Amino acid sequence: MTTIHNLGFPRIGAHRELKFALEAYWKGESSRDALQTLGAQLRQQHWAQQAGLDLVPVGDFSFYDQVLDMSFLLGNLPERVRGFHGDPLDNYFRVARGRSAPSTEDDSACCGNVAAGEMTKWFDTNYHYIVPEFHASTEFSLDAARLQAQLAEAKAQGVQAKPVIIGPVTYLAIGKSKDESNKLALLERLLPVYAELLDTLAAQGVEWVQIDEPILVTELDADWQHAFNLAYHHLKATKVKLLVATYFGPLQDNAYLAANLPVAGLHLDAVNDPQGVRTLLNLLSPHKVLSLGVINGRNIWKTDLTAVLDWLEPLAQRLQERLWLAPSCSLLHVPVDLDIEQRLDSDVKSWLAFALQKLDELRVLGKALRQGRDAVRAELAANVAALAARRSSARVHNPAVHAAVSRVDTHLGQRESAYARRASKQAALLRLPTYPTTTIGSFPQTAQIRHARSAFKAGRMDFVEYQAVMRAEIERSVREQEALDLDVLVHGEAERNDMVEYFGEQLDGYAFSQFGWVQSYGSRCVKPPILFGDISRPKAMTVDWITYAQQLTTKPVKGMLTGPVTMLNWSFVRDDQPRSVSCTQLALAIRAEVLDLEKAGVRIIQIDEAALREGLPLRKTQWQEYLDWAVESFRIAANGVRDETQIHTHMCYSEFNDIIASIADMDADVITIETARSDMELLDAFEHFQYPNEIGPGVYDIHSPNVPTQERIVQLMQKAAERIPAERLWVNPDCGLKTRQWSEVTPALANMVAAAKILRAGA
Numbered sequence: 001m002t003t004i005h006n007l008g009f010p011r012i013g014a015h016r017e018l019k020f021a022l023e024a025y026w027k028g029e030s031s032r033d034a035l036q037t038l039g040a041q042l043r044q045q046h047w048a049q050q051a052g053l054d055l056v057p058v059g060d061f062s063f064y065d066q067v068l069d070m071s072f073l074l075g076n077l078p079e080r081v082r083g084f085h086g087d088p089l090d091n092y093f094r095v096a097r098g099r100s101a102p103s104t105e106d107d108s109a110c111c112g113n114v115a116a117g118e119m120t121k122w123f124d125t126n127y128h129y130i131v132p133e134f135h136a137s138t139e140f141s142l143d144a145a146r147l148q149a150q151l152a153e154a155k156a157q158g159v160q161a162k163p164v165i166i167g168p169v170t171y172l173a174i175g176k177s178k179d180e181s182n183k184l185a186l187l188e189r190l191l192p193v194y195a196e197l198l199d200t201l202a203a204q205g206v207e208w209v210q211i212d213e214p215i216l217v218t219e220l221d222a223d224w225q226h227a228f229n230l231a232y233h234h235l236k237a238t239k240v241k242l243l244v245a246t247y248f249g250p251l252q253d254n255a256y257l258a259a260n261l262p263v264a265g266l267h268l269d270a271v272n273d274p275q276g277v278r279t280l281l282n283l284l285s286p287h288k289v290l291s292l293g294v295i296n297g298r299n300i301w302k303t304d305l306t307a308v309l310d311w312l313e314p315l316a317q318r319l320q321e322r323l324w325l326a327p328s329c330s331l332l333h334v335p336v337d338l339d340i341e342q343r344l345d346s347d348v349k350s351w352l353a354f355a356l357q358k359l360d361e362l363r364v365l366g367k368a369l370r371q372g373r374d375a376v377r378a379e380l381a382a383n384v385a386a387l388a389a390r391r392s393s394a395r396v397h398n399p400a401v402h403a404a405v406s407r408v409d410t411h412l413g414q415r416e417s418a419y420a421r422r423a424s425k426q427a428a429l430l431r432l433p434t435y436p437t438t439t440i441g442s443f444p445q446t447a448q449i450r451h452a453r454s455a456f457k458a459g460r461m462d463f464v465e466y467q468a469v470m471r472a473e474i475e476r477s478v479r480e481q482e483a484l485d486l487d488v489l490v491h492g493e494a495e496r497n498d499m500v501e502y503f504g505e506q507l508d509g510y511a512f513s514q515f516g517w518v519q520s521y522g523s524r525c526v527k528p529p530i531l532f533g534d535i536s537r538p539k540a541m542t543v544d545w546i547t548y549a550q551q552l553t554t555k556p557v558k559g560m561l562t563g564p565v566t567m568l569n570w571s572f573v574r575d576d577q578p579r580s581v582s583c584t585q586l587a588l589a590i591r592a593e594v595l596d597l598e599k600a601g602v603r604i605i606q607i608d609e610a611a612l613r614e615g616l617p618l619r620k621t622q623w624q625e626y627l628d629w630a631v632e633s634f635r636i637a638a639n640g641v642r643d644e645t646q647i648h649t650h651m652c653y654s655e656f657n658d659i660i661a662s663i664a665d666m667d668a669d670v671i672t673i674e675t676a677r678s679d680m681e682l683l684d685a686f687e688h689f690q691y692p693n694e695i696g697p698g699v700y701d702i703h704s705p706n707v708p709t710q711e712r713i714v715q716l717m718q719k720a721a722e723r724i725p726a727e728r729l730w731v732n733p734d735c736g737l738k739t740r741q742w743s744e745v746t747p748a749l750a751n752m753v754a755a756a757k758i759l760r761a762g763a
């Protein structure tokens with residue numbers, strides 16, 4: 001009998017109940033009890049929704065982050081919060097956010113504000129966790145109260161509970177040593193706490209524990225491989241059975257290591273690595289459970305159930321009750337419920353599965369293996385029909401787009417001339433001063449703007465009125481920028497709620513859900529658009545707004561676009577063609593827009609690639625292949641213009657060292673980047689590489705309301721000029737200003753422009 005189980009369930013709630021409850025609590029608008037009650041209700045509901053599974057995850061619920069929960073469980077709190085007394089939940093939020101609710105009584109009596117925990121991306125997902133902090137002196141101690149309480153709740157509900165924890169090696173690997181000491185040296189201190197935890201769970205009647213070790217799908221050197229052996233030999237004596245879970249990719253050369261760990265079972269991401277399963281079968285000792293993740297936990301497409309069964313049935317014959325089935329990874333990374341979507345196109349909707357629907361698929365597969373396919377004949381037939389409709393749908397397949405993609409060749413991504421020649425033509429035309437000033441695109445999204453946009457979307461405001469409101473905003477920001485004496489202006493992006501959604505809505509091949517939220521961090525969620533078909537651009541998307549802005553002023557206004565790689569990386573993408581092909585299609589659509597802007601007289605066009613780095617594969621050996629097609633897509637989008645047209649790109653992160661050659665290969669005339677917080681150190685990468693084109697290193701952090709001083713900006717730019725020749729430097733903020741108030745933006749930009757003038761005078 002095949003066991004079916006789940007690795008983790010989205011906790012935010014189908015209607016983002018947890019988000020709203022958290023935010024109300026943080027604002028002091030609701031009580032801690034109300035928050036705790038809501039948490040318990042969500043857990044209860046989510047367990048009920050997983051009914052019919054043989055094992056249900058417990059401990060995957062979190063008020064902020066499962067990695068932070070793990071740090072609390074292991075007693076590994078940053079030094080700065082250790083002395084805290086007061087309510088444990090408030091302390092937990094203090095570590096996560098740097099503060100608890102704004103004015104809880106104990107804030108003044110106790111702890112006040114502290115630095116928030118650093119966040120980083122959980123493997124290659126868009127989920128961000130709070131990075132565990134380590135020192136040479138870090139000690140661990142068990143605090144299992146939270147997990148135990150959830151287990152007790154689950155038991156009371158009659159749930160077949162399988163606690164989920166992060167394994168010791170992954171926990172160390174994803175944390176950060178704050179004193180340059182070797183994290184691995186802590187393993188010895190960490191393992192007894194894990195052993196104690198497992199004993200505690202055994203005493204509570206737990207049979208299986210899922211212990212997540214996704215670090216096994218990355219490249220591990222000998223020390224880390226050894227750590228795995230050490231860790232699991234140490235934990236061998238435990239009375240619970242351990243299911244080591246790996247996901248997000250193939251084990252590859254870690255297959256032997258994983259197969260031979262002294263544990264009761266291993267979970268594999270079979271979606272990403274069906275061949276790897278064959279290898280593993282031969283390595284795995286005959287008593288071990290093999291859990292196969294056959295339903296994709298990272299996308300929103302229906303599974304081809306018949307194909308999976310064709311593949312699984314012989315395996316089930318061979319493995320019998322040792323075969324378990326699950327989604328490939330936790331369902332944290334997909335939206336909760338497709339059924340509540342009311343506005344999705346019915347064709348597209350029939351091809352999709354969110355978390356609840358994925359669990360239904362799992363149940364069907366389980367039943368088919370236990371009772372034969374006949375027992376689920378209707379479900380399989382419906383699945384076959386949906387997939388066939390998708391495969392042949394004219395909504396998905398557009399021959400003109402395929403033809404255009406097949407005509408793509410290298411000259412498409414090639415500028416007419418090399419940078420130096422372009423730069424002199426552009427300089428003659430644009431006549432910008434040295435240290436030209438600009439902004440990254442967006443200006444404050446005021447309540448009035450949001451209000452007009454939502455009224456227009458809901459049909460309560462007609463286009464004429466909407467256009468008038470937006471044009472008034474554009475005019476206001478143009479006048480503001482003229483008064484500030486900025487050199488290159490922007491229209492301010494008032495008409496955009498989101499840099500991907502805005503374009504996705506105007507491209508064919510994209511669909512948008514109403515409730516397809518996925519947790520990004522804490523209470524923050526994103527709603528990725530669904531790229532379901534061949535991408536084409538029915539008509540120009542930005543030209544009217546930009547040309548309106550341009551005719552208000554004699555200064556150049558930048559055309560503002562989102563690049564193909566960012567569109568791709570921030571969307572749910574197709575599983576029926578390589579990402580690179582979808583990216584090329586996006587590139588061709590953006591290219592058409594670029595050329596329309598140029599034709600309309602726009603002299604500078606910025607193509608944002610905020611998410612280029614995010615697409616990097618987990619294994620470094622695969623980076624180059626990704627970078628090659630990603631960069632080529634950008635080049636296709638950008639490089640069809642004449643020499644005189646200046647292409648800008650923007651990236652808001654601060655790690656370029658390892659991808660600088662590819663960044664240079666994009667060949668944008670100007671790149672603006674986020675540097676303020678790194679004190680310009682990140683320009684080292686550009687300096688060492690002798691990056692040839694122009695750079696605008698951000699001179700102030702737009703995440704903070706603080707107004708930067710002139711002196712500080714001058715100082716930063718002087719540091720920049722030590723690394724990059726002054727004639728190739730621009731002066732701009734780190735990123736767009738849409739989350740700020742005008743009352744912050746105006747003085748900040750005034751100081752920025754004044755600083756540029758000081759620099760020019762000194763140059």
Ligand code: GLN
Pocket residue numbers: 440441442493499560608610650651652735736737738
């Ligand atoms: N042009 C966008 C803006 O200014 C860029 C945003 C981003 O890089 N994330 O908002």
Ligand code: ZN
Pocket residue numbers: 440610650651652734735736
């Ligand atoms: Zn940015």
